[in-house]
Amino acid sequence: MSEDLTTIQVDQFFPHPVERVWRVLTVPELMARWLMPNDFEPRVGHKFTMKTRPVDQVEFSGDIACEVLELVPLRRLSISWRGGQGVNTLDST
Numbered sequence: 001m002s003e004d005l006t007t008i009q010v011d012q013f014f015p016h017p018v019e020r021v022w023r024v025l026t027v028p029e030l031m032a033r034w035l036m037p038n039d040f041e042p043r044v045g046h047k048f049t050m051k052t053r054p055v056d057q058v059e060f061s062g063d064i065a066c067e068v069l070e071l072v073p074l075r076r077l078s079i080s081w082r083g084g085q086g087v088n089t090l091d092s093t
Contacts, residue, residue, distance in 0.1 A: 022074050036064070044071050050081075060090075069093065 014021050024030040026042040036050040046068045054062035063083060070078035083090040 018074050025077050038066075040066075040068075042068070042071055042073075042077075044068050064090065 024034060026040070028038050028040045031038055031040055036052045038050040039048045040046070040050075041048065048066050048068075050064040050066060052062050052064070054060060060083060065082045067080045068077070069080055070076055078093060081090060081092045
């Protein structure tokens with residue numbers, strides 16, 4: 001079997017009610033506590049930015065352009081991520 005180096009899949013259980021987990025995934029201030037500062041809105045099609053520390057050595061500005069692709073309350077959140085320049089891009093979902 002060949003190894004897929006283009007996919008990261010995480011299956012993790014959090015011992016909290018789904019409503020609590022959903023809040024930290026969809027409330028910008030709570031999301032910023034565990035991920036990055038952002039201007040997220042829980043709306044399909046919303047384009048937002050997450051910001052983190054730049055890394056000059058790999059041409060990473062620290063800005064990550066995102067878009068909400070899918071939103072099913074309490075069940076599914078899918079967003080795109082895009083950041084970097086040149087050969088050091090970060091494009092994922």
